[in-house]
Structures are given as structure tokens and as C-alpha cells.
Amino acid sequence: MWRAADIPTDSYYEVRAECTDVPKTKFKIKAGKTLSVRKWKAAFSPEGYVDIGRTLDRIHRGGIHPDIRGEVWEFLLGSYDPKSTYEERDELREDRRARYTVLKAECRNLFPMIGSGKYVTAPILLENGEPSQDPIVLEQLKLENGEPITMVKETDKKILEWKLTLHQIGLDVVRTDRTLVFYEKQDNLAKLWDILSVYSWFDTDVGYCQGMSDLCSPMIMLFQDEADAFWCFERFMRRIRANFRATDRSMGVETQLGSLASVTQVIDPKLHQHLEELGGGDYLFAVRMLMVLFRREFSFGDSLNLWEMMWALEYDPEMFAMYEDPDDEAKGRAKSIRHYGKFEREVMKSGGKVGEAPLPISVFLVASVLKDKSAKLVAEARGLDDVVKILNEMTGNLDARKACTGAMKLHKKYLKKVKKPP
Structure with a gap:
């Protein structure tokens, strides 16, 4: 032992x-x-203030x-102010969870597989917005109860660009940290796909780029609540998102x-x-x-x-x-x-x-x-x-x-x- x-x-x-x-x-x-x-x-006062200076040297050594990794990361990444109280942080956490619920609902309205416990790894639309007729795609476009998702031509440019990334996110998700027992469960893979898909919709300036799944994966493991994992990942991306911004x-x-x-x-x-x-x-x-x-x-x-x-x-x-x-x-x-x-x-x-x-x-x-x-x-x-x-x-x-x-x-x-x- x-x-x-x-x-x-x-x-x-x-x-x-x-x-x-x-x-x-x-x-x-x-x-x-x-x-x-x-x-x-x-390091916490009775009200919840954190003397962050007491912890920094110990962490870097x-x-x-x-x-406690997830909880400490939220402070290191700037999700919470060390000078906030327990009550203030609880209120902010609930507000963020509500915001994530709204974001995810928006995405689910656009594509019902979001939040279904499943994910796609094949293009659901062609570049011109027409639905794919590939048998592999049609097989993937089914919810847990077997109900098929009907795709129609997409004409909105923003929505089309987002939907065109969903299969790439799926391909990366199934390759991410597959040596870990944690990702043997489809629910955990689906949660990673959901968060990355919602983030791609949330941050349209950057969208989704290869490598983000590697950065998001630990958040899925550290936080039980999907919304908390999303916002911690979002704070992480604020630090490095410039690396992912690309032009022609x-x-x-x-x-x-x-x-x-x-x-x-x-x-x-x-x-x-x-x-x-x-x-x-x-x-x-x-x-x-x-x-x-x-x-x-x-x-x-x-x-x-x-x-x-x-x-x-x-x-x-x-x-x-x-x-x-x-x-x-x-x-x-x-x-x-x-x-x-x-x-x-x-x-x-x-x-x-x-x-x-x-x-x-x-x-x-x-x-x-x-x-x-x-x-x-x-x-x-x-x-x-x-x-x-x-x-x-x-x-x-x-x-x-x-x-x-x-x-x-x-x-x-x-x-x-x-x-x-x-």
C-alpha cells in the first residue's frame, strides 16, 4: 500500500x-x-475569502x-475572485450553470443530438448545406430510442459552419485520452463532445480547432457538473485562445x-x-x-x-x-x-x-x-x-x-x- x-x-x-x-x-x-x-x-477565512498568496508557492513547488484540483483550478484560472465570499461564489456558480443550460438548449434546438448521450463522427452536412446521404451518417443520426434525426438543407452561414465542425469534434473526442478507463464510458465521451460543441457555438470567433479536446478532457474528469467543467474550460481558453485563431x-x-x-x-x-x-x-x-x-x-x-x-x-x-x-x-x-x-x-x-x-x-x-x-x-x-x-x-x-x-x-x-x- x-x-x-x-x-x-x-x-x-x-x-x-x-x-x-x-x-x-x-x-x-x-x-x-x-x-x-x-x-x-x-487558506479560507470564515466568510470564504481565500489568501491565495499562501498557496501559490506550494503549488508551483x-x-x-x-x-481538490478542480476547486483550486477555478481560482488559478480566474473563475472566482479570491476576495469573494462563499455566498457570492455560490450565486455566481448557479448563474453560470443557468447560462450553460441556455447555451446547450440553443445548440440542442439546432441539432437534437446535443445532450442525447451520443455524438457523431461523420459529416452530417455537405459543404453546400445539403444533408449527407452517407449510410454511416444516417446510422449515426439516431437518438438513444432509435428515433432518427431528420436533416434539412442549412442556409444560415453561422449555423452551417457550426454543424460542419461537429463530426470533427467527434473524431477528436474518440481519440482523446483513450488510454484512460474513464473514457471507456460513452457518457463521458458524449459529455466531452457536448462541451466542445457548445463552446464552438459560444466562441464563434475561434470555433473548434484540433487540440482543444486535449485541453478540455481533464475538466470532464475534475468536475461532476458539466456546466462547471464548461466554464473552467472557457477560462482556460481565454488564456490561450489566441493560439487557435487562424486566418487563410x-x-x-x-x-x-x-x-x-x-x-x-x-x-x-x-x-x-x-x-x-x-x-x-x-x-x-x-x-x-x-x-x-x-x-x-x-x-x-x-x-x-x-x-x-x-x-x-x-x-x-x-x-x-x-x-x-x-x-x-x-x-x-x-x-x-x-x-x-x-x-x-x-x-x-x-x-x-x-x-x-x-x-x-x-x-x-x-x-x-x-x-x-x-x-x-x-x-x-x-x-x-x-x-x-x-x-x-x-x-x-x-x-x-x-x-x-x-x-x-x-x-x-x-x-x-x-x-x-x-
Whole structure:
């Protein structure tokens, strides 16, 4: 039996017995280091105010106990203001649940399979809006009671674009975290499909893009209420949705790829030059790491541990006010510097504006991985295929805590090198 201090976080996310080649966890719940249920509860006042500063350092050093992970994530992602009371949060939660119910009802009116416990993996409409006559589609277009869903030609452009994404969401859903026992249940797959479908309707500017299922999947597991999972995912997307915005000429993640190139050029010019000579100066080989934040490089549990460490390091106490009302007069009010994450504090000390880190920690995480593999990449990579192969070798071999520590060190080094004399 595992002692409390030795429990691997992956023991909370059961892997199917036949899946023997998945990355193993390197993170263990450690007494005195991991944010425990007791320590989390102790951070609350009798009214429900949270002294978030008491938890940030512990989170970025030792992660969060899985029993409270969902609740803590809501604060780290700005769903709730630490300066709110229990009563205020209960009211806000109920309001959000009601809003999600309305959103989901809108989607269900457009396509009755939403909320039915089923999902589609084949195109239900053609590009011209005509219903598909494919037998596979017709077989999928049946509710649990066997009643068929009748499709008609769709002429509304917004609705057509949304319906054209539903099968792609379904295809991604059935491929997401299928090594986990949790997703053996169709109800859980359907819940993931529902949330992503509703989000695609909710955020029409971004819609749905491949990779979002990897980011949403943990929310399904952490929250019993589907609405709570949706809004936590929505807050997560606010942080990174720019990566998913795309036009005919560019994709949103190119901004971070450009930042990664700039950082690497400063801290490891020899590696940057080598990558440019190989034709990799656009750093497209790092797209996946930035888009899904290392979900593929770590075990499931370790990737969650990495995320919460990043969020704790980047934490900004003004996040809730900025999300709820960009014109809120409370925004920018003075707070103790200890209420900010360590990464954010370093940005403030370097002269950056409060709450406006010039570069996200994710860029420095990828840069630290490249720095760690620098000698091997320079010596052995003779083409971009070699670069990808060398980077793929790190799957399952990374340590979340060490990765964050390396990112922080590179961030300091970068700030020191680019800081211009007065």
C-alpha cells in the first residue's frame, strides 16, 4: 500500500490494463510539499475569502492534491475572485450553470443530438448545406430510442459552419485520452463532445480547432457538473485562445513561435543558427507543445501537474476582474506582491506592466526543453525530421517540476540579456 507521501498522481487517473506503453508519472503527492486538502481549507477565512498568496508557492513547488484540483483550478484560472465570499461564489456558480443550460438548449434546438448521450463522427452536412446521404451518417443520426434525426438543407452561414465542425469534434473526442478507463464510458465521451460543441457555438470567433479536446478532457474528469467543467474550460481558453485563431494566411500560434525563436536566439544563439540552417527557423516543430501545453509529452497526471504549476507561477490577482469586466474600476488596485505568482513577480520587477507579462511561461518551458537538448540537436540533427525525432524521445522522460524550474531560470537569463541600460 502506498503511504500518503508516496502516492503517484496517476493512481487517480486509471489507465486501461492493455495500455502498457503510456508515459509513467514522475510526480508524487508529498506531505509538506503538495497543496493538501487541509492546507487549502486553512487558506479560507470564515466568510470564504481565500489568501491565495499562501498557496501559490506550494503549488508551483509541489502541485495540488487531486482531491481538490478542480476547486483550486477555478481560482488559478480566474473563475472566482479570491476576495469573494462563499455566498457570492455560490450565486455566481448557479448563474453560470443557468447560462450553460441556455447555451446547450440553443445548440440542442439546432441539432437534437446535443445532450442525447451520443455524438457523431461523420459529416452530417455537405459543404453546400445539403444533408449527407452517407449510410454511416444516417446510422449515426439516431437518438438513444432509435428515433432518427431528420436533416434539412442549412442556409444560415453561422449555423452551417457550426454543424460542419461537429463530426470533427467527434473524431477528436474518440481519440482523446483513450488510454484512460474513464473514457471507456460513452457518457463521458458524449459529455466531452457536448462541451466542445457548445463552446464552438459560444466562441464563434475561434470555433473548434484540433487540440482543444486535449485541453478540455481533464475538466470532464475534475468536475461532476458539466456546466462547471464548461466554464473552467472557457477560462482556460481565454488564456490561450489566441493560439487557435487562424486566418487563410496565418495561425495564431505563430506569435508564440516567433517569441520562442527570439528567446532561443538570445539564450542559445548556436542552436538557433543551427535550426535556421536546417530550415526550422519558424519553429513549427514546437507547435504541438505550445498548442496543447505538453499533454503528449507527459503522463496524464503529470501534464495536469505541469499546468497548475504554470498557472501558479503566472497568477495575477486581477484576473477575475479583467475577465468579468475589463472596465472594472477595481482593476489595477494595489495588492501585496505576494499575491502574484513568482513568474509574474519577476516580470513586474523587470519593469513589465502589472498583469501584462510580455511572454508567457509556456514559451520559456519549450525554450528550456530545447536548451536541454541543445547539444544533441546541434550534433545529431541533420534535418527537421531529426529535430522532431530527438524531441519525441523526451516523451515520458520529462519532470514537470524541473521543467518549470528550468523555465524560470531561462526567463531570468533572458530578461538579464535583453534588458537595455538606462
